[in-house]
Every structure is written in structure tokens, then in C-alpha cells.
Amino acid sequence: MTDTDLCFTPAVELRSLIDTKQLSPVELMDAVLARAEALQPTINALCTETFDAARDGAKASAERIAAGESLGPLEGIPVTIKDLTFTKGIRTMAGSHIYADRVPDEDAPLVERLRDAGGISLGKTSVPEGGWIGCGDSPLTGTTHNPWKHGYNAGGSSSGAAACAAAGIGPLHQGSDGAGSIRMPAAFCGIFGIKPSFGRVPLLPISNNEFNSHAGPMTRTVADAALMLGVMAGPEYRDFSSLEGEPADYLGELEAGIAGLKVAYSPDLGYLKVDEEVAGPVRDAVAAFSDLGCHVEEVGKLWDDPIEMEHCYWSTAFAGNYGSYVETYGDRMDPGLLACIEAGMRYSAAEFVRFRQQRLDFARKVQDVFHEYDLLLTPSLSVAAFPVGRIIPEHWEQHDWDWLRWAGFSYPFNLSWVPAATCPCGFTENGLPVGLQIVAGRFQDLRVLQASRAFETARPWAAHRPPV
Secondary structure (H helix, E strand, O other), rough: OOHHHHHOOHHHHHHHHHHHOOOOOHHHHHHHHHHHHHHHHOOOOEEOOOOHHHHHHHHHHHHHHHHOOOOOOOOOOEEEEOOOOOOOEEEEOOOOHHHOOOOOOOOOHHHHHHHHOOOEEEEEEEEOOOOOOOOOEEEOOOOOOOOOEEEEEOOOOOOOHHHHHHOOOOOOOEEEEEEOHHHHHHHHHHHHEOOOOOOOOOOOOOOOOOOOOEEEEEEHHHHHHHHHHHHHOOOOOOOOOOOOOOOOOOOOOOOHHOOOEEEEEOOOOOOOOOOOOHHHHHHHHHHHHHHHOOEEOOOOOOOOOHHHHHHHHHHHHHHHHHHHHHHHHHHHOOHHHHHHHHHHHOOOHHHHHHHHHHHHHHHHHHHHHHHHEEEEEEEEOOOOOOOOOOOOOOOOOOOOOOHHHOOOOOOOOHOOOEEEEEEEEEEEEOOOEEEOOOOOOOOOOHHHHHHHHHHHHHOOOOOOOOOO
């Protein structure tokens, strides 16, 4: 196996090779770090490298294996951590000059769990400023490029995580998702990403954005995501919004199949614009679910467009969290973020409370869909990746900050707390990946993983590698 093949090998296979002593964690880490060093100038996916610590971690892992110690489920496996996630003693900059020198004094629970399971972090992955946008541009750390086409967006806000996964810089990458920030970059970069049910993976600190943020895995295969989610998930006393129950055996029950499930397919949710270069591959992908034994029904409008509600939630969150920094840092902040903050400042408290009631009503409507259907299939996004330097594709209506309209398939499932995943399902004529979104009712994370795995088996994607 070449070093390149090793870098693209799924974690579940790497773990087996390590268990049987056919592969050393040191050999694996050396290959991954060499690839990271070679590709970083091109894709700019890592904003803080911890390569020396990663090498030390790999040596320590090899020593544990040689000593016959009990090994964790991720023993010796390289991982990355998103730069919005707190890491003790390691910069957490959030892509912003405001936090350029911030070094947390504690780890987020998911970081502790990945490390305790034997995972070895090689660094922090890039994000747009504060994670405010579905693109990979940061005024502090620069632009993250899509491995499938240089000069094109890798998506956001888990930009670097998606680019690393697609480019073979290790198999396991942590993302977070407040309006699509796992699924958008995963779709743009042709990988798998799942936003689990709200609270499934605890956060610390809890994101101050009306409980819309979810953390989850970004990987090249569904099995790797199941493995990673099983490690990250579970209750946490420091996060009062974390779910009490222990996670299911995601990896052990992954192959159960989905025959007999009732599946709704909505090509546009009844109100969204979708580019045909995206709609076509998604439409073709949906046919696989009939072949898998599902009862598939195309549906129309399931609920009203929540865009006005999302505008309020999104802009007021950034106005509240970043507005106080504008006077000091405004000349070094993303102009789009400044426009978003300005929009958020215009809402009154009364308007915010009215939108909160609308959100509660909306979440109920989404949940009701999953009393009739087991799964909902949609495009992951309305567009494929577009050139960097833009927040909206050139052929769409332009706005100084409102990129959310091309992400209309994403944020409804943050507002309603239900699990949603994106699976690679094809390419545009320009060679850019297209994603199929698979959604289920709240707490049905295993069902989403099982459906994603069934689709992956029917329409394999992991063999496709970007030209980097």
C-alpha cells in the first residue's frame, strides 16, 4: 500500500491493521503528516498545526500497543478538530482577529473523548470568521480551497475539515453545524457528514445561538462517521442541553438495511430554487431507495419557508456575540459579517420573541412529517461549489450578507433539532460534487446512518478522489 492509499484508507480498516500489527501508528501518522504538509499550501485547510504533538502521540500509541495495553476504539487514528471547538493549550481562533491569541484552558468534551479513545489530533481546521458563512474565507487565516477544483469554495463553516477529509489528510474530522456547517462543506467537497440530533454530542461552551449548533463527524465513509459519532456522543453534565441517553451502537448496527421504510422525496421543499446541475444527480440518486426496498413518494410543500425566521436568528446571534467588537476590530472583520451584524441590530426584543414562537411551531411541523414518513430525501444544497471570493453564486440574486437562500435545505433541520446527513451522489459537468440529504425524526440518528450506509453500498463513492 502506498502512502497515498494509506491516507485514503478508512479508519475502520486502519484500526484493524493496527490491531493486527500490520500497521504502526507512527507509520500512519508520518504518511498523513507528509500529505498535510504537501497539500497545505494548495488547499489551506489547517489553521493551527500540531504536528510535533501528533508525532509524539503516535509514538505513545505504538508503545501502548507493544506493551499489550487495552486500546481505545480510535487507537492511533489521526483526527482534526474544528477551530470553533475549544482545545486546551492550543489556539482556538474562530477565524477572527478578535480571537487570534485565544488559548482555552479546557477541552470541549468531544475533544476529551476523541483523545481518550486513542485518536491523535494533527491540528485545528480552518473556519470563516465566527463560522458566520457557508464559505471558507477568513480575514485571519485566508481562503480554504476545494480539493476538487482550486479556486472554488470548500463550503463552511467546517471548511478545513471537509477539505482535509476530501484530500486524504486523515480519515476523521470534527465539524459543527449551526445552519448547515457540516453538510454544506461536506456536499461541496464530496464527503459524508452528519448533523446528529441536537444534544447528541455535547458542546462546551454551549453556542449562544438559540440552541441551533450541533457537532458531528465528517468522513469519507459512513462507517467511519458511525465509529466517530459513537465516541463523541453521550451525556455531559457541563452541557445541560446534552441528551441523557447513551448513544446507540452506530457501527455495530450500521448494516441493518432500510427495506420497508416509507420515504418522502422533496426536490425543492415546495419553495426553493435549485440549480439543475444539482437537481439531476439528486433525482437519479433517489431511485436507489426504491431498489433498496423502500416505498418512495415524491412530496410537495411540507411547511412554509422559514427564511425570515432564520434571518432573525442568524443575524441577531452574530449581532449579540460579535457586535461589541465592531468598534475595535471592524476594520479587520469580514465585511459580510459586519453587514450581518448590522441587520441583526435592527430586530426588537418583541420581534425576536415572536420569531421564537414561530420556531417552536415550525419544529412541530417538521416532527409531524416523521410521524408519516421514516425518511426525507432532498438535495443537500441548491448549488454546487462556486468560485472563492463570493458568498453567493454569480447567477443567483446578490446580497451583502444573505447567503442563506442557497442553503435553504440545511437550516430547517437545525431549527427543528432533527438528524440530517449529506451523501455524495454524483458530479456536475464541471466535475464538482453533488450531495443528497437524508433526514429522519429526532433521535433517529441510527436510522440516518443506516440509510446513508445502504445508499453508499448501492452507489459507492469513496473510490473517487479529488485531483490534488
